[in-house]
Amino acid sequence: MRILANITTFNSADSIDATIDSLLRQTRPLDEILVVDNVSSDDTLQRPSMRHATIIRHPKNTGCSGAIATGMQYALDHGFDWIWVLDADTAPQPDALQKLLDLYDSWPPAQREEVGFLACLAFNQRDGLPFHGSRVTPFGRVIVSPGPEERCYPCDVTIWSGNLYRLAAVRRVGLPNPDYFMDWGEYEYGYRIKKAGYKAFVYQDAVMNHNIINIQSLTPQRFKLGPLTMTFYDNPPGRCYYLVRNTVYFSLYDYDGRMPRLLRPAIWRIRSAPGRPGLMRGLAWQLAFFTMNFLVRPRTHMAHVRACLRGMWHGVTGNIAPRY
DSSP: OOEEEEEEESSOTTTHHHHHHHHHTOSSOOSEEEEEEOOOSSSGGGSGGGGGSEEEEOSSOOHHHHHHHHHHHHHHHTTOSEEEEEETTEEEOTTHHHHHHHHHHTSOHHHHTTEEEEEEEEEETTTOOEEOOEEEETTEEEEOOOOTTOSEEEESBOOSTTEEEEHHHHHHHOOOOGGGOSSSHHHHHHHHHHHTTOEEEEEEEEEEEEOSSOOOTTOEEEEEETTEEEEEEOOOHHHHHHHHHHHHHIIIIISOOSSOGGGOHHHHOOSOOTTOOSSOOSHHHHHHHHHHHHHTSHHHHHHHHHHHHHHHHHHHTTOOOOOO
16 A cells, blocks of 8 residues: 655745654655645745655646645556645644554445545644534535544545545546635535545544644634624735635535525525524625625725625636636
């Protein structure tokens, strides 16, 4: 059994050494480490850890989904059985890979043939909280809340990093769509794996730390205004564009709903979805609130508002090819 680790990088000089070091310390040694670089402008590719890796440098930034597609194609072309996808700010525990493989080997052959991917449980280094997997439902994304006794639980999608994909399934499903570029690429790909009849699982005993460096993007800032608490997000405008566009595009064009696109529950639902407390869970309301988050601060965030509106328009019209 041959396993390739695929790390995507973009100006990752501050974290890549720690990530590769965590791979070199795995109790189940990897057969190869591949770094796919999206035209970093810092000294990522000159870091000491690069001597342990094969490097593919893209001539232009293809985003996370494009870099993972490159890694998967490399794995298919070179006869690997599994590809372990990792961000350059992730450090799996030394036994993480071994535990995923032991879990897989413990299952009967028929169950192993159903596996699309196995995932580590990621813990956010900033707050120590876990990133649990999600299910794709007609009401949108529903985060799984497993009990502590559920050491392994099914999911449809989780973050790219830490996913161990079985390449027999990848060969049938195809490569990730690079047009998702940033945000929702793993969601679309996990859903495609599910539609092809494969299953995915998060194994809570296979642990990794995520965000080795303190990335502020998508970090909520909460402010008290008397009895009210207001939450603001300070994403870069480009991240706003891709998040809005890709969310809308997936919901309208890649999700196989039975109802007409613009009438689906995931778009307009006011009541809470199963497993998701709170009101106004429809995509239209969520994106409206997200855009309003910037609109109430027009002096400093008009670029964010324009990015959100442009993302909505491109998502609704099915235009997923543009880059911000």
